Amino acid sequence: MSMLVSLRNITKKFGQLKAVDDVSILIEEGDFFTLLGPSGCGKTTLLRTVAGFYNPDAGDIYFGDTRINDIPAHKRGTGMVFQNYALFPHMSVFDNVAYGLRAKKLHSREITTKVKEILERIQLEEYGDRFPSQLSGGQQQRVALARALVISPQVLLMDEPLSNLDAKLRVSMREEIKRMQKELGITTIYVTHDQEEAMAVSDRIAIINLGRLEQIGNAFDIYMQPKNRFVAGFIGNSNIMKIDVNSYDDGESLLHAEIEGTKIFVKTDRPHGVRDWVYMSLRPEWIRIVGDTPEDEINVLSGTVTGVTFLGSIIRYKIRYSDKQVITIDVHDPRATEINKEGDIINFQFGVDSPVIIEE
């Protein structure tokens, strides 16, 4: 049932605009794979290309060893969950779910069994006779999922399936989706613009921006090792800082650099090219506020507090450390330290392995 999906050099143009620009992705069997990016980045276009609603202008799509470019949408055997659910308003829940099975001309007894089974699985066994308009948003969502899953699709496609739900429901639904996907072991391509959602459900994530693939990896790798400015800024919060390079110590993989005249050291394997400056990404939670500077400590800077925001689990400081540069620092467990006020001058420090050197 589960299927390897391979996208090879896919390009899709709308007029002059390249909605998808030379994207290649290999999705392993049974993977929960997420296409993540801001709205308009081309992720939905890519998904619809896999479903067969768009023909790519270049590139090939493979399900297993079969090239499916020329297979029409209704024969691709993908199950798709649409953003607005696209439930048939004139059909009952049962008929909605049975629709794909009837198209396959299955025996009516078999259809009834399968539909009942899946409705039970989504805990809507009592709702078969209801119509979509009589269901809550979350229930509609589950029916849409059931309708896509009941046909035992080769690949499950989900286009921002949770975006119409409220925040709490979104979290419980994504856990349910993840659980069902694992139980069925079905290869899934999931589209979202919500980075937290992507990190919560995905085995692997592809970050897409302006039609191009920016980075592929699991949530941990992408968060810890963002490749470039876009990924660093899109996944979580990050301080992107331009640093002047002095030298690179190959033996210790240590970059000797300066920020606004202060010497810093950054552990990195990444080649930084021949330029005398690079960008580094520094997560707000990897910086700590320190008291008086001990002489032997490295990577210590100082600045003026320009903003303090209490966010419950953290306090977020904005600190101006030079004429133009402001850095964000998140301090956890606000009880542990004294809360600084605007105008306070403080020192802050980060570890040599905290920053990541990134591409432009």
Added chain:
Amino acid sequence: MRRYLTTWNIILLLIFTILFFSILYPLFFIFKASFISSETGQFSLDSYKSFFHYPYYLRCLKNSIFVSTVATIFAVAIGVPFAVLLSRFHVPGKNIIKTLGTLPLILPTFIGAEAWLMLLGRNGILFNFLHKFGVDIPSMYGWKGIVLVFTLQFFPFVFLMVSAAINSIDSSLEEAAINLGAGRLRVLFTVTLPVITPAIFSGALVVFYLSIENFGVPILIGEDFRVLSVQAYNEFISEMGGNPSMAGALSIILLVITFGLTILQKYWVERKSYAMSALRPPEVKRLKPLPTFLIWSFCAGVVFVALAPFAVVVIASVTKTQGPVMYFGQFSLENFAMAFRISPRPILNSFFLATVATVVGIVFGIAVSYLVVRKRGTVTYLLDLLIMLPLAIAGTVLGIALAATYNEGMIVLTGTWIILALAYFIRKVPFSIKTTSSLLHQIDTSIEEASINLGVPPLMSFIKIIMPIMLPGILAGAIIMWVTTLAELSSTIVLYYGPWATMTVEIFQRIGSGDFGPASAYATILIISVIVPLFILNKVSGKDLASSL
């Protein structure tokens, strides 16, 4: 995928073929005819020359523009306050007034003319009644009567458009003006009226258009006051001694006017409309008893004057008559007996032709709507424009064009029922397309894609999923097509032939010969056949169908 595309391409080709033969070619045909001298058979500009040379023809143009302008001014003068008062103030019986207020626009105008003839004509009851008391009112024949009927039957268009606009003004807009220090009158003149101005213009254009293309009213009560549509008909119908070239030229001139109005409507007024969705519609004020009574009197009075004549027709239908003499007060079913027993053919003809045109129109309408809404492209954009073309052509002109084109040559249809059905179909199909496509616009594409995704081929998905959802819209479009076809006079009068006379023709001819009793019986049957389906659909779908006209 490829096979699917060709299916739709074949349908597209079929649609264009039908449009070509039912409208494009006939229009081209009379256009050509207007440049061919009826004496020499050579190219000539004689018809246009004589049109602009002889005061006789020019006066028709002037008359047309004159009655249409005056009727438009009156319709706006009644329609705007009617809309504003009803939507802003508490008026007793508001819903009934609103419903009755839209009724005139679905009632055939020539029946309105008949009613006014019975009231204020030379032997009219009201005329005679007032005469007894020494009050002589000015003659209703000529432009005064035409303007009267147009105003009363067309003001609902202004009313509907203006009330739609006024109800879409969010109350915050006026509150903002008040908050900035404007008084109530200042708000009215600087905010409310300017915002609804496009709607007023839009309604006015519709009234002007309907007035200038109207045929039944001016021919019945115009007498010596000739307008373009009537003159074109006269030139064409007296074919032996008549002048097909002149009829063509008059048709083309009328076509240029109606076409220009349609373009104006589409590109100027639509662009100027301030589309808003009111989150909080303006509050409905409750005034003191006296002002409330005055407002009520105005609104109820307008509705009464507009509808009372139709009541007169209904009463006349059950009144004992002898030729033009009516014995009001003496009940009799003779007129209906005549209509149903002696000559029921016109009734059957009307129902048959309307049903044929509607059935064809539904199928055609669904196909066109789908192509225009879902298969966007240059060709379908062209189709979208082309399909609204029949709305820009006066019924008389379409009738003349079809009759002239299919009178001889390869395809001869003149004198058959097919040409009537064809005319009805092409003239009314835009209504069907409008209702279906506006519904299709609201159906998200993903519904269809979901079906395809679940393994059902595209065309089948359309039939299984989209058609059932569109059903209410299709039904609404069908009913509108059916009832407006039943009431169609202007193209029928040009195209019908002996045994295929419809109810409208029958009514028209009997009015002409002063046979008001039987005319009223047919008219009553027609009024009931128009109102009942609309009323049922209104109840079922809950939406105001008059507004889709």
